[in-house]
Amino acid sequence: MGAMQRFDCLKTLSRLAGDALVVSSAGAVTLEWNAARPSDGNLRVRTLGLCSSIALGMALGLPQRKIIALDGDGSLLMNLSSLATLARMKPKNLIHIVFDNEVYEASGKKKTATGEGADLVGLARAAGIQNALWAGSAAEFAQAAERALNGAALTFIGVKVGTERAAVPPYPIDEVENKYRFIRHVEKTEQMVILSTNLPASYD
Amino acid sequence: MNSTEAAQSIVAGLRDAGINFVATLPDINLAELLRAVEEERDFIHVPLCREEEGIGICAGAYLVGKKCAAIMQNGGFFNSNNAIVSTLLQYQIPLLLMIYFAGDVGDRTFGSTGSMTEPVLQALGIRYYVMRDSEDAPELIRRAQILAEDCRRPVALLLTKEVLGRRPALRSL
Numbered sequence: 001m002g003a004m005q006r007f008d009c010l011k012t013l014s015r016l017a018g019d020a021l022v023v024s025s026a027g028a029v030t031l032e033w034n035a036a037r038p039s040d041g042n043l044r045v046r047t048l049g050l051c052s053s054i055a056l057g058m059a060l061g062l063p064q065r066k067i068i069a070l071d072g073d074g075s076l077l078m079n080l081s082s083l084a085t086l087a088r089m090k091p092k093n094l095i096h097i098v099f100d101n102e103v104y105e106a107s108g109k110k111k112t113a114t115g116e117g118a119d120l121v122g123l124a125r126a127a128g129i130q131n132a133l134w135a136g137s138a139a140e141f142a143q144a145a146e147r148a149l150n151g152a153a154l155t156f157i158g159v160k161v162g163t164e165r166a167a168v169p170p171y172p173i174d175e176v177e178n179k180y181r182f183i184r185h186v187e188k189t190e191q192m193v194i195l196s197t198n199l200p201a202s203y204d
Numbered sequence: 205m206n207s208t209e210a211a212q213s214i215v216a217g218l219r220d221a222g223i224n225f226v227a228t229l230p231d232i233n234l235a236e237l238l239r240a241v242e243e244e245r246d247f248i249h250v251p252l253c254r255e256e257e258g259i260g261i262c263a264g265a266y267l268v269g270k271k272c273a274a275i276m277q278n279g280g281f282f283n284s285n286n287a288i289v290s291t292l293l294q295y296q297i298p299l300l301l302m303i304y305f306a307g308d309v310g311d312r313t314f315g316s317t318g319s320m321t322e323p324v325l326q327a328l329g330i331r332y333y334v335m336r337d338s339e340d341a342p343e344l345i346r347r348a349q350i351l352a353e354d355c356r357r358p359v360a361l362l363l364t365k366e367v368l369g370r371r372p373a374l375r376s377l
Contacts, residue, residue, distance in 0.1 A: 023264070043267065047290040050260035054291070057264025057272075060248055061225060065268075081253035085261075089250060179267065179295045186268050194269040 004138060006099045007166035009159055010036040012142045013068070013097075016149055019189060020066035020095075021058060021182075025051040025075040027106040028165045029099060033070055035168035040185035044171055044178055049078030052086065052096055059091035062190070066093050066149060073100040073114045074107070080123060086154060087128030095148040096124075096156045101163045109163060124156040132156035205338040210369030211240040214302075217342030218273055219246055221349035223300065225270035226250070227258035231277040231304045233368055238275065255280030259287035263297050271349070273300040278307070278321045279314070281360075288328065288358060298352035300345070301360040305334065308364050325360055332360035335367040336374075 006029060014037035021041045024030040030044045045051045055069035076082075076098055086096065102115035114120060124132035131153050135141035141159055148155035173181065183194050205213065214237055218226070226241050227250040228234075241249055248270070252258045255276045262272035276284070281303050292299055307318015325332045331351065335341055345361065352359040366373040 021268075045291075046294055047260065047287050050257070050263075050287055050291060053257040053260030054264035054267075056250075057225075057261035057266075057270075058268050059264075060250065060261075061265035061270040062268040079254075079257055079260075082257045082260075084253050085250070085257060175295045179297065182267055190269075192269055 004141070004159060004161050005164055005166075006101070006159075006161045007032045007036070007168075008138060009099070009141050009161065010070075012138065013145055016142070016145050017068060018066070018149070020068050020149065021062070021186070022068045022070060023051055023055040023058065024070040025072045027072055027075070029070050029072060031168050031171055032166050034171055035166065040181040041189070043182050044175070046175060049075050049082075051075055052079060052082040055094060055096065056082065056086055056089060056091065059094035060089060062186070063091065063093055065190070066095065067091075069094065069096045071096060071098045072105070073098060073102060073120060074104045074112045076120060077113055077118070083124050083127035083129065090154050092152045092154060094154050095145070096154075097145070098156070098158050099161045100158055101161050103163055105163055105165070121156065121158040124158075129154060129156045132158070134158045134160070136160075205369045207236040207369035210338045210341070210367065211236040213338055214341050214345065214367075215240040215244050217345035218300075219244065220342060221300070221346045222271045223273045223349065224248065225262065225265045225272040226275065227252055227261050227272070228275040229255050229258065229277070229280050231306070233306075233365060233370055234275060234277070234304050234363070237363075237368065241275065254283060256284045256287045259284045259291060259299070262299050263291050263295070266297055266299070271353075273302055275302040277304045278317050278362075281321070282317070282324065285324070285328070288330075292358050293328070296356040298356050299358040300349050300352055301330070301358050303360055303362050304368075305362040305364050311365075321362065330358050330360050332362060334362045334364060336364055338367055338369060338373075341367055
């Protein structure tokens with residue numbers, strides 16, 4: 001198993017991410033990212049597999065903003081077709097990072113298919129994502145993340161990590177509050193109105 | 205209305221409802237509609253590989269300010285159920301679901317899919333309307349989108365062959 005730990009990568013990423021909107025997969029990655037970069041610009045995903053798709057919708061809807069997807073191997077394996085859709089739409093502002101620990105970490109540590117040889121970077125490339133690479137060390141990860149954040153090309157970064165979980169606090173808010181805070185954050189930072197209400201009928 | 209006119213009418217309805225982001229997966233009965241969606245310059249159009257990813261894509265687009273519709277067959281609606289429950293319903297995210305009603309009365313194939321479509325929508329608490337009349341389509345789409353936005357939930361419109369202009373309407377249905 002690789003010597004790298006996910007939380008160390010996330011701490012590095014938090015120094016590089018700027019005001020990027022970040023979507024994180026169901027599981028410990030969400031709690032660790034919230035500890036590394038607490039922000040209303042973070043969205044926790046609850047449907048296993050949907051991280052890459054939610055991030056794609058954000059990237060297409062807000063092309064001027066960097067979007068980062070923090071995915072896992074079990075999650076991505078459940079939604080491999082999202083790689084082909086990502087490649088087809090090619091959003092220049094999306095960085096898809098997959099922490100591959102080769103197990104369903106939150107579900108009893110059973111081995112995933114990557115633990116038996118499935119190669120997620122190979123699958124991403126074969127789906128048509130040209131900028132797809134493994135980061136084999138902390139330095140390589142920092143360099144790849146920095147290049148992607150400063151560049152303008154759909155990028156897929158795979159990182160083999162251990163199965164350790166960092167001691168971090170639980171996620172502080174529920175899904176509905178997460179949604180409202182996220183939308184208000186986008187409204188404020190993009191100076192746009194997303195949610196509005198209508199006047200009552202008596203004002204007609 | 206023939207299927208080309210029906211498709212244009214539905215797309216005009218989506219545009220008038222404020223929809224500007226559309227995820228789709230083909231069905232032969234949706235061919236004209238999807239062609240019209242592709243040609244509509246006001247839409248960001250995302251062709252899908254599997255319908256469930258479309259639920260996530262539309263949810264993400266909604267969170268950054270887009271008004272979204274997902275067009276699919278009812279089999280694809282079944283494929284999407286986990287995402288509908290644990291993303292759309294859990295986060296209270298609206299989405300206009302435009303579902304082709306395969307196995308509708310008189311269809312020779314997909315009878316089981318057709319039979320289970322309304323019960324599953326009911327079980328999920330998703331309000332839905334069966335569209336039979338092309339003339340009503342734009343107004344019904346506009347109203348369904350208002351409902352989805354105001355209750356912050358998905359709302360489904362079942363697209364029959366009649367409303368898609370592929371067979372004449374039966375007045376008694």
